[in-house]
Structure formats: C-alpha cells, structure tokens
Amino acid sequence: LLLGILGAPALGDPGPLEDVVIDRYYIPKICLREAQMGDFIRYHYNGTFKDGKKFDSSYDRGATVAGVVGVGRLITGMDRGLQGMCVNERRHLIVPPHLGYGSIGVAGLIPPDATLYFDVVMLDIWNKNDKLQITTLSKPESCNRTVENSDFVRYHYNGTLLDGTPFDSSYSKGSTYDTYVGSGWLIKGMDQGLLGMCAGEKRSIIIPPFLAYGEKGYGTVIPPQASLVFSVLLVDFHNPKDGVFLEHLEVPEPCKRRAVTGDFVRYHYNGTLMDGTLFDSSYSRNQTYNTYIGKGYIIPGMDQGLQGVCMGEQRRVVVPPHLAYGENGAGDKIPGSAVLIFDVHIIDFHNPSDPVEVETVFRPEGCNITTRHRDFVRYHYNCSLMDGTQLFSSHDYEKPQEVTLGTNKVIEGLNSGLLDMCVGERRVLIIPPHLGHGESGARGVPGSAVLRFEVELISMEEGVPEGYLFIWHGEPPANLYEQMDLNKDGEIPADEFSTFIKTQVAEGKGRLMPSSDPEKVITDMFQNQDRNKDGKITPEELKLKSDEDQEKIHEEL
Numbered sequence: 425l426l427l428g429i430l431g432a433p434a435l436g437d438p439g440p441l442e443d444v445v446i447d448r449y450y451i452p453k454i455c456l457r458e459a460q461m462g463d464f465i466r467y468h469y470n471g472t473f474k475d476g477k478k479f480d481s482s483y484d485r486g487a488t489v490a491g492v493v494g495v496g497r498l499i500t501g502m503d504r505g506l507q508g509m510c511v512n513e514r515r516h517l518i519v520p521p522h523l524g525y526g527s528i529g530v531a532g533l534i535p536p537d538a539t540l541y542f543d544v545v546m547l548d549i550w551n552k553n554d555k556l557q558i559t560t561l562s563k564p565e566s567c568n569r570t571v572e573n574s575d576f577v578r579y580h581y582n583g584t585l586l587d588g589t590p591f592d593s594s595y596s597k598g599s600t601y602d603t604y605v606g607s608g609w610l611i612k613g614m615d616q617g618l619l620g621m622c623a624g625e626k627r628s629i630i631i632p633p634f635l636a637y638g639e640k641g642y643g644t645v646i647p648p649q650a651s652l653v654f655s656v657l658l659v660d661f662h663n664p665k666d667g668v669f670l671e672h673l674e675v676p677e678p679c680k681r682r683a684v685t686g687d688f689v690r691y692h693y694n695g696t697l698m699d700g701t702l703f704d705s706s707y708s709r710n711q712t713y714n715t716y717i718g719k720g721y722i723i724p725g726m727d728q729g730l731q732g733v734c735m736g737e738q739r740r741v742v743v744p745p746h747l748a749y750g751e752n753g754a755g756d757k758i759p760g761s762a763v764l765i766f767d768v769h770i771i772d773f774h775n776p777s778d779p780v781e782v783e784t785v786f787r788p789e790g791c792n793i794t795t796r797h798r799d800f801v802r803y804h805y806n807c808s809l810m811d812g813t814q815l816f817s818s819h820d821y822e823k824p825q826e827v828t829l830g831t832n833k834v835i836e837g838l839n840s841g842l843l844d845m846c847v848g849e850r851r852v853l854i855i856p857p858h859l860g861h862g863e864s865g866a867r868g869v870p871g872s873a874v875l876r877f878e879v880e881l882i883s884m885e886e887g888v889p890e891g892y893l894f895i896w897h898g899e900p901p902a903n904l905y906e907q908m909d910l911n912k913d914g915e916i917p918a919d920e921f922s923t924f925i926k927t928q929v930a931e932g933k934g935r936l937m938p939s940s941d942p943e944k945v946i947t948d949m950f951q952n953q954d955r956n957k958d959g960k961i962t963p964e965e966l967k968l969k970s971d972e973d974q975e976k977i978h979e980e981l
Contacts, residue, residue, distance in 0.1 A: 440520060440521075441518065441520035441539070442520070443504070443520070443523070444501045444504045444505045444517055444518065444519055444520070444523060445516075445517070445518035446505055446515055446516075446517055447515060447516035447517075448513065448514075448515055449514055449515065449516060450512075450513060450514035451510065451513055452510055452511070452512045452513060455510035455511075455513070456510075456511075457510070457511070457549055458507075458508045458509065458510055458549075459493050459506055459507055459508060459509045459510075459546065459549050460493075460494070460507065460508075460551075461493065461494030461495065461507065462492060462493070462494060462495060462551065463492070463493055463494075463549050463550065463551050464490065464491070464492055464493075464548075464549070464550050464551065464552070464633075464649060465490070465491065465492075465493050465506060465509075465546065465548060465549050466488045466489065466490045466546075466547045466548035466647065466649060466650065467482075467488060467489055467506070467509075467544055467545060467546050467547055467548075468482045468483055468488055468489070468544070468545050468547065469481070469482050469489065469542050469543060469544045469545075470482075470483065470542070470543045471540060471541070471542050472540075472541045472542075472543075473538060473539070473540070473541065474539055474541065479533055479534055479540075480533070487647070488547055488548075488647055490548075490647075490648060490649040493506050493507060494507055499519065499523065499524050499525065500523040500524075501517065501519030501520070501523035501524050501540065502517070502519065502542065504523070505517035505519065505542070505544070506544065506546070509544075509546040509549075510546065511546055511547065511548065511549055511586050511587055512545070512546065512547075512587050512588070513545070513546050514543070514544065514545045514546075515542075515543075515544050516541070516542070516543055516544075517540075517541070517542040517543075517544060518539065518540075518541055519539065519540040519541075519542065520539055521536075521537040521538055521539060524538065524539070524540045525538065525540075545587075546587075547585065547586065547587045548585065548586045548587065548649070548650055548651050549586070549651075550632045550633060550649075550651050551632075552634065554632040555632075556613055556616050556617055556629065556630070556631060556632075556635065557628075557629070557630035558617055558627055558628070558629055558630075559627065559628040559629075560625065560626070560627055561626040561627060561628055561655075562625065562626045563622055563624075563625045563626075564622055564623070564624040564625065567622035567623075567625075569622070569623075570619075570620045570621060570622055571605055571618050571619055571620060571621045571658070571661050572605070572606075572619065572663075573605055573606030573607075573619070574604065574605070574606055574607065574663060574664075575604070575605050575606075575661045575662065575663050576602070576603070576604050576605075576661060576662055576663065576664065576761060577602070577603060577604075577605055577618055577621075577658060577660075577661040578600040578601070578602045578658075578659045578660050578661065578759070578761060578762065579594070579600055579601055579618070579656050579657060579658045579659055580594045580595055580600055580601070580656070580657045580659060581593065581594050581601060581654050581655060581656045581657070582594075582595065582654070582655045583652060583653070583654050584652075584653045584655075585646070585647075585650055585651070585652065585653070586630070586650070586651040586652075586653060588653075591645040591646055591652075592645065599759065600659050600759065602760070602761050605618050605619065605661075606619075611631065611635065611636050611637065611652075612635045612636075613629065613631030613632070613635035613636055613652070614629065614631065614654065616635070617629035617631065617654070617656070618656070618658070621656075621658045621661075622658065623658055623659070623660050623661060623698040623699065623763075624657075624658065624659075624698065624699055624700070625657075625658050626655070626656065626657050626658075627654075627655075627656045627658075628653065628654070628655055628656075629653070629654045629656060630651060630652070630653050631651065631652045631653075631654065632651055633648075633649045633650055633651055633652075636650065636651070636652045637650065637652075657699075659697065659698060659699045660697060660698030660699065660762060660763040661698075661763070662744040662745065662763050663744075664744075664746060666744040666746075667728070667744075667747075668725045668728045668729045668741060668742065668743055668744075668747060669741075669742035670729060670739060670740070670741060670742075671739065671740035671742070672737070672739055673738040673739060673740055673767070674736075674737065674738040675734055675737050676734055676735070676736040676737060679734035679735075679737070681734070681735070682731075682732045682733060682734055683717060683730060683731065683732065683733045683734075683770075683773045684717075684718070684731065684732075685717060685718025685719070685731070686716065686717075686718060686719065686775060686776075687716070687717055687718075687773045687774065687775050688714065688715070688716050688773060688774055688775070688776065688857075688872060689714070689715060689716075689717055689730055689733070689770065689772075689773040690712040690713070690714045690770075690771045690772050690773065690870070690872060690873065690874075691706075691712055691713055691730070691733075691768050691769060691770045691771055692706045692707055692712055692713070692768070692769045692771065693705065693706050693713060693766050693767060693768045693769070694706075694707065694766070694767045695764060695765070695766050696764075696765045696767075697758075697759075697762055697763070697764065697765070698762075698763050698765060703757040703758050703764075704757070711870075712771050712870065714871070714872050717730045717731065718731065723743065723747065723748050723749065724747045724748075725741065725743030725744070725747035725748050725764070726741060726743065726766065728747070729741030729743065729766065729768075730768070730770075733768075733770045733773070734770065735770055735771075735772050735773065735810050735811075735874075736769075736770060736771075736810070736811060737768075737769075737770045738767070738768065738769050738770075739767075739768050739770070740765065740766070740767050740768070741765070741766040741768060742763065742764075742765050743763065743764045743765075743766065744763055745760075745761045745762055745763060745764075748762070748763075748764045749762070749764075769811075771809065771810060771811050771873075772809065772810035772811070772873065772874040773874070774856040774857065774858075774874050775856075776856075776858060778856040778858075779856075779859075780837045780840050780841050780853055780854065780855050780856075780859055781853070781854035782841055782851055782852075782853055783851060783852040783853075783854075784849065784850075784851055785850040785851060785852055785878075786848075786849060786850040787846060787849045788846055788847070788848040788849065791846035791847075791848075791849070793846070793847075793884075794843075794844045794845055794846055795829060795842060795843055795844060795845045795881065795884050796829070796843065796844075796886075796887070797829055797830040797843070797887070798828060798829060798830050798831075798887030798888060798889060798890060799828070799829050799884050799885065799886060799887040799938070800826070800827075800828045800829075800884065800885040800887055800937075800938025800939065801826070801827060801828075801829060801842060801845075801881060801882075801883070801884045801885075802823075802824040802825065802826050802881075802882040802883045802884075803818070803824055803825055803842065803879050803880060803881050803882055804818045804819060804824050804825070804879070804880045804882060805817065805818050805825060805838075805877050805878060805879045805880075806818075806819070806877070806878040807875060807876070807877050808875075808876050809870070809873055809874070809875070809876070810854075810873075810874050810876055815868055815869060815875075816868070824882045824883075826940050827839075827842075828887060828937070828938060828939075829842060829843065829887070830890070835855065835859065835860050835861065836859045836860075837853065837855030837856070837859030837860050837875070838853065838855065838877060838879075840859070841853035841855070841877065841879065842879065842881070845879075845881045845884075846881065847881050847882070847883055847884055848880075848881065849880070849881050850878070850879070850880045850881075851877075851878075851879050851880075852876065852877070852878055852879075853875075853876070853877040853879060854874060854875075854876055855874065855875045855876075855877065856874055857871075857872045857873055857874060857875075860873070860874070860875045861873070861875075885938035886935070886938070887937065887938055888935065888936075888937045888938075891969070892937065892969065893936065893937045893945055893948060893949045893952075894925065894934055894935070894936050894937065894945075894949060895934060895935060896928070896933060896934040897932065897933060897934055897935070898933070900968065904966070904968075905963050905966050907924070908920065908921065908924045908961075908966075910923065910924065914962075914963075915960040915961070915962060916960060916961040916962075916966075917959060917960045918947070918950050918959065918960075921946070921949070921950045921953075921961065922943075922946050922950070925946050925949065926946075953965055953966055953967070
C-alpha cells in the first residue's frame, strides 16, 4: 500500500487512504517509554507533498515542536501517527486529506484535499504526572553518610537532552560543579536528585521539564519543555557545621599515653580526596611528617584530628574544607572546597619536657650496689624505634658495650637510664629525642625520633671522680717519690712508674680509673707527670692532683 501511495510505477492507484500510514524506519534498541495520549512531546519534522515539494519544516525554523499528543491540538493524522513513538524513533507518516487539512486546506500553503507526507523524529516525551527518575549506576561498598539538604556538594556531570544531545559537562571545564543542595541554587530536579547520594556514587537522573527549565528553556542549548538527563558522579560533600570525623582503624593495646596539645608527633600519612585521588603521601618521600600539634603549625582539622592518638595507632581523619584549605584549595592537587581524608600511622610522639621513661623488667634480689656517676659499666642493649624498627644491638658484636657513665660517650638519656642499676638488672628505656639524637638524628636514626632501649647490665667497676685517673683508698704513702724510685737512682722512668702503680692496685691501696685498657690509663698518668717530656719523672715534676687543685677529698697522681 505504501509503495503504491508513493507512486511505484508497477502498481496502480489503490484509491484514497482510510487511515494514517506509518513506516517505523528506525526504532532504537532501547525504548524506555512510548508516547501515549496526553503526553507532552518534542519532535522535529519535515512536511512534503507527494511530489516531494516541502511545505513546512521545524528544522528550517531552528526550533523543535512541543505539544500534547492525542488531545486534538494537532491534525488528526499527526495525533495518531505520533502515538507509540519512542525517543529517537524515526517515522514516515502519510496523512490522507480527511485526517489532515481536508477539503479546505491552508490558504497559500496546503491546497484542498492534499495528502501530506511527514518525516518525524521523536526527541522527548514526558507527562505532568512524571516524577524524577533516579538510577544508581554504581555505589561504594562503604557509605557512612549521604547528602542532605544544606550540604555543600562537589560533583562531575554530563548533561544531555532525552535524545542524547549533550548540552553541558563539568568534565569539559576541568573542574567539579560546587554548590549547596536544597538552597535554591540548583534546578528543583537536581536538588532532589542529589539527596541520599554517597561520595563516589554514580547516578543517572532524568528530570522532567517542570522540574528543570520548563517553558523557557535555557539559552540556545536547552529548548523549552525539555527533559534533562544528568549522569552524575558525586566527588565529595560536607556541611558547614561539620567537625572533624575520626575513624579508629587500629589502636594498640595497651595505650599508656595519648598525645595532647604541645606534643611533637611523627607520623606517616596518605592524603586523598573523597573520590580516592591521592594528593600527598609521606610514604612516597620515605620520611615521616614531624610537627607539634595544637599549635597551628598544620591545618586546623589535623590539629584536632591528632589529639588523643596512641603510639602505633592507625587513624582516619576526615577534614571538611573549612578546617582544611577552604574555598581556594592548595596548589594544583587540592581543589577548592575539597574534603580531605588522611590515613595516619603514628610512629611516635613526645613532649619537650619529657624525662627518660624507665621500666624495670627484672631486678636481682639482694641488690645493694648500684651504678653511679663515673662508674665503668658493661651492658647489652637492643635499640629500636617506637614502631618496632630495629636500629642497633650490642648482640651483633663479640662483647658488650662499655662506657664510663657521665663522660658524654653515650646519649644523655641512655646515660641516665643506666644509673642506679644492679648487675643483672634488665630495663626498658624510652628516650625522647632531646635526650637522644635530637632534631637532626644520627646515622640510621631519624630526626626527632623517640628511641626504645632494652638494656641489661653485665658488670660494673667503681669509678673515680671526674678529672682523676687514680685514687688511693687511704692516705698516700709517705715519701712517695722515694718509694716510687724502685732502683733509687733519683729518677723514675715509665717502667718503674707502671710497676709501682700496679703494685698499689694489686695490694688494694688504690684503684685506677676503670677502663678496658689499664695500660693506657697508666701511660696517661705518666705523661701527665713527665712535664718536660724527657721520659722520666724528677722530684720537682711529681705532684699530687690535690696539690694542684687544692682539693683534699682524694689524692691522685
């Protein structure tokens, strides 16, 4: 019948048409909705006569046609021919005169009894009873909070008409769209469509015209009475009343102490936006971030978020923009009004007023003699950071560590931690950096690191006062020079001096400064007395330290 009407040469004229002839020459694979009586529709068309002469075209006017189908506002043939169409469907319609403009026609445009040919593409369908259509495309597994009215949101979107024609995209601008929800700054449909979303969620939101730009449309890109389709990715959101949100991922037991304002904290962190984009990481620099908390050296949200942390704790700190970098953001990695997420691992913290913390693990019974200032001690130790990272151990060497206490040969905190110990005692020492290696650290020790020492005292020797190499347990011998001059030749060479001192020690009359090398101590004593460096001591050169220092407590060579 259609071919006959179109004038196929092999067929005769079958006579006048009784109804509209419909050729659905393109039907989209997905048809979510068909135009029904009473629906509002938008469409483009070309209208021609049988001979192909055009009498009208919406394309020529540069505007689509919008109206209600099936209620008599269109010629009957179009009313019938448009019903059942899908968005983006294309139809050829042949409208006989009695379903078009009849025997009257349209003066100067359509002659009487004209059969009309229309080529139509459906662009939009909606109904005044329509509601917002929301489809969740993807949603994060974890969603602790959803968008509510008065929240400030940052989202990306692609905006199209119902037929797929794009009209706007935040991606093309290279930045999110940022606004408040429920405050009238958005079209009503978007205000409603964003409610209940999680950060990271993707939605398709189909908005009917009466919840969008209605009869007026918007500029040249959104026609009047256009349904809008938004594909939305919610990047993040917050409320101006938000504080810092904390999530305790791992808290070690026991937690003996929690950080407070004024403490100096060393921590590792990964900083991400709410969509998971990494903007900074201390791990990438292989160096902790070190700072005081509660003193304004870091963003307010982190100043608050690090309060109360334990050593070794892993904590997530969610910081709203008004407690971070605000509307301006920071650099090219933190956008304006961005919510920041810090996954933090606390390595250690201390206060500048902290002393050495001493924990006695084992102390032998009947311990009456303990280490004092200037004593010579041998001890084993394991040294680590507070996160358990092993630094040094005396067990890696053949013998214990040796030191004379109070001679600045070890860090101050270790020196004080070794005082008042018994032989066989074991301790754990927590040494803050100002009593350790300070802000600069040392080889293998990070700057400002709190150190943990496990120490065991192996042996101790009573020391001598500072500045002394030897002291007598009682009064020094009378006629000291004569007794020291063993061969009575009037001079004391190094061997005679050494023999005399060793005899005094062996007989318990005096003691040398404790050392792993007594011979060197005796050599130093001799060189102190050999004032003219001729290899022997004369009566004029021999002087007691008490004579030199005017001190009567101990006598020493």
